[in-house]
Amino acid sequence: MAKLRIVSGVAIGLSLAGCAARETAKVAPPPVMVPAQPQVARAPLPPGATPGMRIPALLPDGNYATPNRSLTSAATIWHLRSGLNVAALACRGADEGQIVTRYNTMLTVQRINLAAVEKRYSAEYQSQGGDWRDRYDDAMTRLYNFFSITPVRRGFCAAADxxxxxxxxxPAEAFDLKAAERLEKLNAPFIAFFRAYDAWRNGTMVPVQQAAAPLTIAAQANAQVVPRSADQPVLSSQPVPAAKPYSPPVINPPSLKVDPAVLQ
Known part of the structure; x- marks a missing residue:
């Protein structure tokens, strides 16, 4: 029995030794370090804007269909006067008194000229026939509503000032000559707002600036990472509100109390 136990022990030892010889060490590959994807942020909703709000249509030339496009000389001057009228009515703050005073002064200095401009502008509507007065009044209501868009108020008032x-x-005689340039300045804050709103609505992504991209561990050792160009746009997968036709809110036409002598 003792001899049998010795033989059995040797056999077991040889068997274990054979198994150990057949074992192969398995070593995990080292992690591959790759640059992290740059952080991106969606263009923000402009201050004062609301999702789904209506703005003028974007035209093929990259501009917007505002009431201040494709105007005659008389229309340009009258639209400028109308915009400044809205500023005198709506702009509040430290420059409020200054805006009203300068607006009333302009009415005094340009009294005769503005009366002639309004006559020419009205004649343009009359020449189209039909109920021109209704068309004229509707156009003026749309114009005043445009200049009264609340989210643009701050930039508009600064431009009007x-x-x-x-x-x-x-010089007084430069009023007509510089009307188009001045109207463009009043229109600019609205265009900037519409572009910012469209950037948000279309899901435009903008890179977030950072000093250096940190390193992260790839999910797999053989993963290949293709860096994205810093200026390459990334579109959001989130649905955005569909564009709606521009239809500004209807407000009562503004009125401004001025010195009666101005209107004589």
Missing amino acids: EVLADISVA
Whole structure:
């Protein structure tokens, strides 16, 4: 029995030794370090804007269908006066008194000229026949509503203050010559707002600036990472509200109390 136990022990030892010889060490491959994807952020919703709000249509030339496009000389001057009228009515703050004073001064200095401009502008509507007065009044309501878009108020008032300051120091005869340039300045804050809103609505992504991209561990050792160009747009997968036709809110036409002598 003792001899049998010795033989059995040797056999077991040889068997274990054979198994150990057949074992192969398995070593995990080292992790592959790759640059992290740059962080991106969606263009923000402009201050004061609301999802689904209506803005003028974007035209093929990259501009927007505002009431201040494709105007005659008389229409340009009258639209400028209308925009400044809205500023005198709506702009509040430290420059409120200055805007109203300069606007009333402009009415005084340009009284005869503005009366002639309004006559020419009305004649353009009359020449089209039909109920021209209704068309004219509707157009003026849309124009006042446009200049009254609330989210643009701050930029619009700043622009109106600059335009009125320029008018107050420029020669009176330059009023007509610089009307298109000044109207463009009043229109610019609205265009900037529409572009910012469209950038948000279309899901435009903008890169977030950072000093250096940290390293991260790839999910697999053989993963291949293709870096994205910093200026390559990334579109959001989130649904965005569908564009709607521009239809500004209807408000009562503004009125401004001025010195009666101005209108004589």
